[in-house]
Amino acid sequence: MIAPQHIAHLKTLLPANRHLDPDNPQSAAYAADWTKPTSTCISLVLFPETTAQVVQIMSYCHQHKLAVVPSGGRTGLSGGANCLHGELVLSFDKMNQIKHLDPIGMTLHVEAGVTTAQAQDVAREAGLMFAVDLAAKGSSQIGGNIATNAGGLRFIRHGGMREAVLGLTVVLANGEILDLNSNLYKNNTGIDLKHLFIGSEGILGVVTEATLKLVQQPRETSLLLLAIPDMNAILQLLSEFRKQPAPIQAFEFFTHSAYEVVHQIHPNIALPLDQPTSHYVLLEVEVESESFEKSYFPLLERLLSEGICADAFIPTNTREQGEVWAIRERITESLAASGHVHKNDISVPVHALATFELEVLQITQHLQPEIRMILFGHVGDGNIHLNYLGNSNMDRQKFTSQCKETEAQIYPLLQKLGGSISAEHGIGLLKQDDLHYSRSAAEINWMKHIKQSLDPQGILNPGKLL
Numbered sequence: 381m382i383a384p385q386h387i388a389h390l391k392t393l394l395p396a397n398r399h400l401d402p403d404n405p406q407s408a409a410y411a412a413d414w415t416k417p418t419s420t421c422i423s424l425v426l427f428p429e430t431t432a433q434v435v436q437i438m439s440y441c442h443q444h445k446l447a448v449v450p451s452g453g454r455t456g457l458s459g460g461a462n463c464l465h466g467e468l469v470l471s472f473d474k475m476n477q478i479k480h481l482d483p484i485g486m487t488l489h490v491e492a493g494v495t496t497a498q499a500q501d502v503a504r505e506a507g508l509m510f511a512v513d514l515a516a517k518g519s520s521q522i523g524g525n526i527a528t529n530a531g532g533l534r535f536i537r538h539g540g541m542r543e544a545v546l547g548l549t550v551v552l553a554n555g556e557i558l559d560l561n562s563n564l565y566k567n568n569t570g571i572d573l574k575h576l577f578i579g580s581e582g583i584l585g586v587v588t589e590a591t592l593k594l595v596q597q598p599r600e601t602s603l604l605l606l607a608i609p610d611m612n613a614i615l616q617l618l619s620e621f622r623k624q625p626a627p628i629q630a631f632e633f634f635t636h637s638a639y640e641v642v643h644q645i646h647p648n649i650a651l652p653l654d655q656p657t658s659h660y661v662l663l664e665v666e667v668e669s670e671s672f673e674k675s676y677f678p679l680l681e682r683l684l685s686e687g688i689c690a691d692a693f694i695p696t697n698t699r700e701q702g703e704v705w706a707i708r709e710r711i712t713e714s715l716a717a718s719g720h721v722h723k724n725d726i727s728v729p730v731h732a733l734a735t736f737e738l739e740v741l742q743i744t745q746h747l748q749p750e751i752r753m754i755l756f757g758h759v760g761d762g763n764i765h766l767n768y769l770g771n772s773n774m775d776r777q778k779f780t781s782q783c784k785e786t787e788a789q790i791y792p793l794l795q796k797l798g799g800s801i802s803a804e805h806g807i808g809l810l811k812q813d814d815l816h817y818s819r820s821a822a823e824i825n826w827m828k829h830i831k832q833s834l835d836p837q838g839i840l841n842p843g844k845l846l
């Protein structure tokens with residue numbers, strides 16, 4: 381816990397209503413992300429409104445060696461924003477201003493606490509698009525998206541946060557400000573330091589502002605929901621659609637079990653297909669409905685006749701499109717409401733997906749019926765979310781240890797296939813012991829050197845990632 385004299389001083393750095401004490405019931409929400417640990421402990425939550433205030437807070441914490449947890453929308457799935465040891469929470473909820481939109485340069489300058497959805501809305505109103513999109517967009521913040529290098533639903537077309545960030549303002553652990561690149565598209569003057577902070581999970585610096593790249597809005601998109609017999613057929617489908625002229629905007633997959641979990645929690649969400657199968661693909665292409673019918677209907681007919689596709693549904697209006705997207709977007713939330721959940725958010729080279737899925741199903745077979753394996757993900761990027769779903773009456777400790785034993789068999793398989801133990805959720809508190817499956821000893825060593833130089837006191841998000 382942080383000593384009372386430090387708490388008293390930290391409060392004086394902000395206006396009176398810009399903090400929460402731990403005895404305030406509202407503070408509990410700031411101690412944990414979606415991983416919801418069984419016990420949490422915070423000393424104080426601070427809500428700075430300016431970069432200058434963040435500088436003051438960090439300088440003081442550096443001077444007195446006080447642990448700080450940067451906190452965004454707390455939708456993280458790896459425990460990165462969790463506080464277990466009485467840390468100070470630095471929340472960006474009050475740094476939520478849209479600073480500037482440049483419609484010609486197609487850039488958007490925001491404060492770190494702007495939500496992903498807010499950035500999307502502002503861009504849309506200007507006839508442009510902020511392309512990073514994820515089901516947590518209503519709560520996740522740009523600062524959190526940057527710190528986790530969020531990927532999401534449109535990664536296949538536009539990349540993730542690393543591709544979307546042009547410039548950053550970062551406050552280092554000692555209170556120094558780094559203004560990195562502002563809003564230049566091209567700036568070939570040495571090492572581009574902003575990339576150090578993208579995906580660094582709040583251990584190297586605190587992001588206070590960002591300039592984001594916007595893209596042109598597609599004139600129209602067409603959506604398809606396809607029932608597919610297996611992962612091999614999904615890969616054939618991907619290959620067929622990649623040969624077409626219209627860019628793929630999203631290529632998502634979920635299994636029938638994932639759909640059942642959503643339907644159980646949201647009975648109004650139903651699969652609009654006559655032929656249920658084991659796998660489904662949600663495919664969005666950037667093409668107007670007229671040319672879609674002309675060029676894609678014959679392709680679909682062929683895929684159906686060849687058995688690559690078992691059934692297809694093509695929403696004809698935005699309401700139907702929304703209903704179809706809801707099946708995919710509600711999976712994480714429905715899982716959380718259905719029992720104990722343990723996640724492996726992995727990626728493998730796209731060509732290895734079918735082999736990987738087959739072996740995972742074999743490895744996890746023995747867990748049933750108490751623990752079911754629910755699969756979905758951004759399969760066009762080689763990213764599958766493996767979700768172990770345990771009956772809620774199962775002992776929590778037994779559930780976790782069985783999942784851990786099983787993932788200890790899955791990680792070497794990933795290593796063999798050249799995959800990663802985290803495609804997008806990051807390492808946080810949950811996967812530190814397994815980092816070596818995806819990063820070499822030399823890489824981990826250099827990460828530690830970088831951490832040591834930027835945060836010699838080890839006050840930023842201690843215990844996370846490394």
Ligand SMILES: Cc1cc2nc3c(=O)[nH]c(=O)nc-3n(C[C@H](O)[C@H](O)[C@H](O)COP(=O)(O)OP(=O)(O)OC[C@H]3O[C@@H](n4cnc5c(N)ncnc54)[C@H](O)[C@@H]3O)c2cc1C
Pocket residue numbers: 413414449450451452453454455456457459460461472492513514515516519520521522523524525526527528529530531532533581582583585586587588712713804805841844
């Ligand atoms: C329903 C659901 C769907 C999701 N879908 C996706 C998806 O498709 N793709 C994906 O990539 N992720 C997804 N996620 C995970 C999560 O939404 C992302 O990781 C998101 O980017 C986290 O943002 P946040 O603001 O909630 O960050 P938080 O959870 O608050 O924090 C995440 C990490 O960032 C650090 N941090 C936060 N703000 C700052 C800052 N200003 N400066 C420095 N460090 C900071 C924290 O310390 C922590 O380590 C999903 C989560 C949910 C619940």
